[in-house]
Structures are given as C-alpha cells and as structure tokens.
Amino acid sequence: MPAKPRPDIKQLKKKALQVRKDILTMLEKAGSGHTGGSLSLVEILLSLYHYKVRHNPKAPDWPDRDKVVLSKGHGCPALYAVLSDCGYFPREELWTLRKLGSRLQGHPQLGLPxxxxxxxxxxxxLSIADGMAFANKIDGKGSKIYCIMGDGETNEGQIWEAAMTAAHYKLDNVCGIVDFNKMQIDGFCCDVKNLEPYAKKWQDFGWHAIEVDGHDLERLMDALDEADEVKYKPQIIIAHTVKGKGVSFIENQVKWHGIAPKKEELERALKELDT
Amino acid sequence: MGEIKLKPTRDGAGEAMAELGRKNKSVLVLSADLTDSTRAGWFKKEFPDRFIGFGVAEQDMFGTAAGLALSGKIPFACTFGVFASGRAWDQIRVSIAYMNLGVKIIGTHGGLTVGEDGATHQALDEIALMRILPNMTVVVPADAIEAYKATMQAAEIKGPVYIRLGRNPAPILTKKEDPFRIGKAILYQDGKDVTIIACGHSLYEAELAKEKLKVEGIDARIINLHTPKPLDKDLLLKAARETGALVTVEEHTVFGGMGSAVCEFISEMYPVPIKMVGIKDRFGESGTPTELLKRFNLMAEDIVKAVHEALKHKKKR
Structure with a gap:
C-alpha cells in the first residue's frame, strides 16, 4: 500500500478542539449522553478519518472503502461530530442528537451515512468486524476493518471469542483499537475487574499489540502504519487515553461516564477549551 | 395414510444448504462445533472455502454472520436451537434483527423429540424468543421436504430468518411438487367443525387426531402453519369464521409460540374458542421421543381431547 501523506498536525489539532466543542454542545442540547468516553475518542477518530482510512463521504457505500466499526456505541457523539465534519451529513443535524426522529440515535443506528x-x-x-474481514478475504479486497472498543467493554466474553477467531483465521485485515481510558461506569477498571496485563492478554490471544498515547496524533498515525505492516496476525492498538480529555473538571471523573454537561458547565468547558 | 417414510427435517435443510452452495457463491455456512449434527458438514465437504467454524462460540458466530451479511454475503449460521436462540439472543437482537440483516439461522434439535439429552438441549421456547424480534421471520417446517424448500427460500429473503428443525426422523407428509411459500400457510386437510393448527412434527399428530375424530363424526380441518411469523392472517381468519373453534398444536411452550401467535391475532380479529396443545410451564427432561410426547401430552389423543373442549365452548356460544 503506498504511504499516504500525513495531514498537517496543527490543522488536525484545531479540528480536535472543534470536535470536542461540538461533542459538549451536542450533549448539552441532548440533556443526556456519554461525555467522558466521547472526549477520550477524539484523536483516535481523527487519525483514522483524516489519515488512515480510505473512505469517501460523497459515496459512503463505496465497496472498496476501509470500515470503522464503533463497538463502544456510547461514544457516538464523537463519531457523529467527526463524520459530520468529514461531510457525511449536515452539521446542523448534530444538534438533533437523541431527539425524536433524529438519525443521530442515542447509540449508533445503521442508516446515518x-x-x-x-x-x-x-x-x-469485533465479531462483526471479523465477518467484514472474512468477506474481504473471500472477495480478494485489500481494504481493512478498524474496530474501536472500550476498555471496560473488553470485560465481555464475546470480545475474546472474536479475538480467538481473528487470530485463528489470520485476519490481518482487522485492526482493533481500545480506548483505554482506565474507567468504566462502576469505577476504575482495575477496581471493577482488573484487565492487566492487558497487552499481554491480546498477545497471548495471538494479536500483534501496539501501545500508544491515544491523544498524540503523530504516535497514533505511527501505530496505524505499524499495524499495516503486520502480516498473518490481527493487530490491536491499545490507546492510552484520558476519560473526559480536554476539560479539567470532566477529566478522570467516573461520574462523567454517562452524564451530559448542564448549560453553565458547557460554558465553562467551552471557555476552557478556547484558552 | 399409507406407508410412512421417515427423515429428519435437519437433513432437508442440510441438503438445501449444499444445493445453495452450488447455485450461489454468496452463500456461506457457519458452524459452532456441531457441524455434523446440524448437517452444516454437508456444505463444508463441498465448499470448505466458504465454511467457517467457530468452535463453541455461538455469540461470536452470529456476530460474524452479521459482518458477512453487511458485506453482501448470505450466511447460514448453524447450531442447536437452544444455543442460537438462548445463548446468542442479544447478538441476534442487536447485531442481526436491529440492522435487518439477511442472516439465516439454522436451529436444529428443536422440541422435545431431541430426547435423551434432556432439558438443556431441548429447545422448547425458541419460536417465542425469535418471533418477538422485529424483522425476524420464523419457519417451522413439518417435514424434510418443507425444510428443504424453506431453506432454499430463506436465501431469497432480505432480512433474518430462523428455521426450526428437528433431530429425529419425522414422517414425510408432503410432496416435492406441493406448493410451499414462507408466510403462506397451507390448508392441509379440509373440514368444517373445528380447525387444528399445527406446525413442525406436530402436523403428523394432528393428522392422526383427525382420523380419530372422524370416527366420532367430527370433521376437523387441518392447517399447516409452518410460518409462525409473519402470520398468514387470511387463512386463519377464514378457519375461525368457517369452523368456529380452533386447536393449536406445537412441540413448544404454550407461552409465546405459534399457538400464542394465533391467539393474539384471532382474539383481536374474530374471537372463537381456542385450545392450545403444547408444553405447559415446565422444562423438558430425558426420555425417548415417544415417551416424552406422551408425558408432555402432545399426542393425537391429547389433540382429540382439546378438540372436545374447544367444541364444548363453541356450542355454548
């Protein structure tokens, strides 16, 4: 695969800021939703959609596209903001999040471009990503499937069933990305159910594991490039992130998993992001 | 009824999957370690490159099937009915039915006639579990010939389809040339006094019951309701109007299955007395298929009793 030119980091950082503001504004308007795990996803999504993933917002169903599967569906405000910015749907639609009749459902629903x-x-x-990867192999397509998971989400047994399947069938066209923000609804992951040694778990399941700072755009792009070089093995990028990244009073607060900012909190957050 | 030939319905589905493999390159077969039992192995033998084995991992199998369907494939995912509908229910709900994906679920070993393996392996509630999911089609073929036709047709349906199949050899009741359409119930035998509505293996018992009733001077109609969802409303309404009493028969709990589907519809549209023959509020157990059908009151004589009850109420009207 020919190397793609990297986007301008300054521009991308600007985008990250705007996406964070959009996420917070959407959530405030919705009055509910998942703030912490959306803010932690921003750089992961930007490094995919503005660098690694071959996609076409004007032809969302282009058969040869790479696919991004958001397994941690509650992080969708971040995905919606990035997709809208790419041109998949009008920006105004962001403000309909979680409203009756909106295509921006509380958790992602097929149908929104x-x-x-x-x-x-x-x-x-991850199982769905495996299925897409099998289809690509059968059809001789070189496109790749990226599956974004939460760290708490990997408590689920099905993730490990899918991990075994991908390794067994050498699905090197699957790349998992874990938004490793160290928290879940009930508290810190290490207190709720210890995941460590985390990278080793994936390695033991037959995956090529890469650990990276999940807010460092350059390193994320490096990790995505490294994953592309791996043959006969699925790859997992463990992206170390901060839950609620970017807003001091939201960062690393368990209670911000499943709540939206109120009006005055939004104003404070936007002001903080601007300075 | 003449000489009866026996064949498991799972065999009909297995032959159809292999035939679909020959006809359509988009068809894949997926299996969760029960490859021979579900007859998925017949496809695997001919098309190893389009077969995916998962080991004992039903949830992963159905999720992967969803990914294949999203990529334009037609996956047939095979396992026992209990493990498909129970173990992987949420995967079928969210990853398949919610997205209205064309995953075809081959659920074998349905009903009590699984026999000796006992309660954990007897699917007695999967018609209910699958029927309540939006977008899902549920088919319960009466014999191996219908199972073949249902499996072939399932490949043409856009959304998800659950096909309930049996393990044991079951009487062949229909002919190859008989018309069969998923969603179109069959007027199996005509009659005017009461209608027995059956699906799956129970159609045979219904036929035996009709003969017993004939001796008593009762003329029973039999409907083969092979598709509990979507319901063939016209044929059911006609039966309620013309015969005034209904009896449903299924190798399944009376809660939420084919009989319940009939009750839901008839009670709203044209209420007539209905008696349900099926499994009451209990789990299965080990035994031979015939012993179990007797113990759980699913035999022809139980249908006859239910007909008497239904007719009693009909006369009171």
Whole structure:
C-alpha cells in the first residue's frame, strides 16, 4: 500500500478542539449522553478519518472503502461530530442528537451515512468486524476493518471469542483499537475487574499489540502504519487515553461516564477549551 | 395414510444448504462445533472455502454472520436451537434483527423429540424468543421436504430468518411438487367443525387426531402453519369464521409460540374458542421421543381431547 501523506498536525489539532466543542454542545442540547468516553475518542477518530482510512463521504457505500466499526456505541457523539465534519451529513443535524426522529440515535443506528453498524450492547463489534474481514478475504479486497472498543467493554466474553477467531483465521485485515481510558461506569477498571496485563492478554490471544498515547496524533498515525505492516496476525492498538480529555473538571471523573454537561458547565468547558 | 417414510427435517435443510452452495457463491455456512449434527458438514465437504467454524462460540458466530451479511454475503449460521436462540439472543437482537440483516439461522434439535439429552438441549421456547424480534421471520417446517424448500427460500429473503428443525426422523407428509411459500400457510386437510393448527412434527399428530375424530363424526380441518411469523392472517381468519373453534398444536411452550401467535391475532380479529396443545410451564427432561410426547401430552389423543373442549365452548356460544 503506498504511504499516504500525513495531514498537517496543527490543522488536525484545531479540528480536535472543534470536535470536542461540538461533542459538549451536542450533549448539552441532548440533556443526556456519554461525555467522558466521547472526549477520550477524539484523536483516535481523527487519525483514522483524516489519515488512515480510505473512505469517501460523497459515496459512503463505496465497496472498496476501509470500515470503522464503533463497538463502544456510547461514544457516538464523537463519531457523529467527526463524520459530520468529514461531510457525511449536515452539521446542523448534530444538534438533533437523541431527539425524536433524529438519525443521530442515542447509540449508533445503521442508516446515518458513515455509520457501519448499529451498536450499543457492548462486546459485539469485533465479531462483526471479523465477518467484514472474512468477506474481504473471500472477495480478494485489500481494504481493512478498524474496530474501536472500550476498555471496560473488553470485560465481555464475546470480545475474546472474536479475538480467538481473528487470530485463528489470520485476519490481518482487522485492526482493533481500545480506548483505554482506565474507567468504566462502576469505577476504575482495575477496581471493577482488573484487565492487566492487558497487552499481554491480546498477545497471548495471538494479536500483534501496539501501545500508544491515544491523544498524540503523530504516535497514533505511527501505530496505524505499524499495524499495516503486520502480516498473518490481527493487530490491536491499545490507546492510552484520558476519560473526559480536554476539560479539567470532566477529566478522570467516573461520574462523567454517562452524564451530559448542564448549560453553565458547557460554558465553562467551552471557555476552557478556547484558552 | 399409507406407508410412512421417515427423515429428519435437519437433513432437508442440510441438503438445501449444499444445493445453495452450488447455485450461489454468496452463500456461506457457519458452524459452532456441531457441524455434523446440524448437517452444516454437508456444505463444508463441498465448499470448505466458504465454511467457517467457530468452535463453541455461538455469540461470536452470529456476530460474524452479521459482518458477512453487511458485506453482501448470505450466511447460514448453524447450531442447536437452544444455543442460537438462548445463548446468542442479544447478538441476534442487536447485531442481526436491529440492522435487518439477511442472516439465516439454522436451529436444529428443536422440541422435545431431541430426547435423551434432556432439558438443556431441548429447545422448547425458541419460536417465542425469535418471533418477538422485529424483522425476524420464523419457519417451522413439518417435514424434510418443507425444510428443504424453506431453506432454499430463506436465501431469497432480505432480512433474518430462523428455521426450526428437528433431530429425529419425522414422517414425510408432503410432496416435492406441493406448493410451499414462507408466510403462506397451507390448508392441509379440509373440514368444517373445528380447525387444528399445527406446525413442525406436530402436523403428523394432528393428522392422526383427525382420523380419530372422524370416527366420532367430527370433521376437523387441518392447517399447516409452518410460518409462525409473519402470520398468514387470511387463512386463519377464514378457519375461525368457517369452523368456529380452533386447536393449536406445537412441540413448544404454550407461552409465546405459534399457538400464542394465533391467539393474539384471532382474539383481536374474530374471537372463537381456542385450545392450545403444547408444553405447559415446565422444562423438558430425558426420555425417548415417544415417551416424552406422551408425558408432555402432545399426542393425537391429547389433540382429540382439546378438540372436545374447544367444541364444548363453541356450542355454548
């Protein structure tokens, strides 16, 4: 695969800021939703959609596209903001999040351009990604499937069933990305159910594991490039992130998993992001 | 009824999957370690490159099937009915039915006639579990010939399809040339006094019941309701109007199955007395198929009793 030129990092950082503002604004307007795990996803999504993934917002169903499967469906505000910015649907639609009749459902639903799967019940996306990867292999397509999971989500047994399947069938066209923000609804992952040694778990399941700072755009792009070089093995990028990244009073707060900012909190957050 | 030939319905589905493999390159067969039992192995033998084995991992199998369907494939995912509908219910709900994906679910070993393996392996509630899912089609073929036709037709349906199949050899009741359409119930035998509505293996018992009833001077109609969802409303309404009493028969719990589907519809549209022959509020157990059908009151004589009850109420009207 020919190397793609890297996007301008300054521009991309600007985008990250705008996406964070959009996420917070969407959630405030919706009055509910998942703030922490959306903010932690921003750089992961930008490194995919603005660098690695071959896609065409004008032809979302282009058969040879790479696919991004958001298994941690509750992070969808981040995905919606990035997709809309790419041109998949009008920006105004962002403000309909979670409203009756909106294509921006509380958890992603097939039908909104750019959305590859309906998700929300955790643990199901990696199997679906495997299925897409099998189809690509059968059809001789070189395109790749990226599956974004939450760290808490990997408590689910189905993830490990799918991990074994991908390794057994040498699905090197599957790349998993874990948004490893160290928290889940009930608290810190290490207190709820210890995941460590995490990279080793994936390696023991037959995956090529890469650990990276999940907010460093350059390193994320490096990791995605490294994954492309791996043959006969699926790859997992363990992206170390901060839950609620970018807003001081939201960062690393368990309670911000499943709540939206109120009006004054939004104003504070936007002001902080601008400075 | 003449000489009866026996064949398991799972064999009909197995032959159809292999035939679909020959006809359509998009067809894949997936299996969760029960490859011979589900007859998925017949496809695997001819098309190893389009067969995917998962080991004992039903949830992963159905999720992968969803990914294949999203990529334009027609996956047939095979396992026992209990493991498909129970173990992987949420995967079927969210990853398949919610997205209305064309995954075909081959659920074998349905009903009590699984026999000696006992309660954990007897699917007695999967018609209910699958029927309540939006977008899902549920088919319960009466014999191996219908199972073949249902499996062939399932490949042409856009959304998900669940096909309930049996393990044991079951009487061949239909002919190759008989018309069969998923969603179109069959007026199996005409009659005017009462209608027995059956699906799957129970169609045979219904036929035996009709003969017993004939001796008593009762003329029973039999409907083969091979598709509990979507219901063939016209044929059911006609039966309610013309015969005034219904009896449903299925190798399944009376909660939520084919009989319940009939009750839901008839009670709203044209209420007539209905008696349900099926498994009451209990689990299965080990035994031979015949012993179990007797113990759980699913035999022809139980249908006859239910007909008497239904007719009693009909007369009161």
């Amino acid at each position: 750019g959305i590859e799967i309906s998700s929300g019940s955790l643990g199901q996306g």
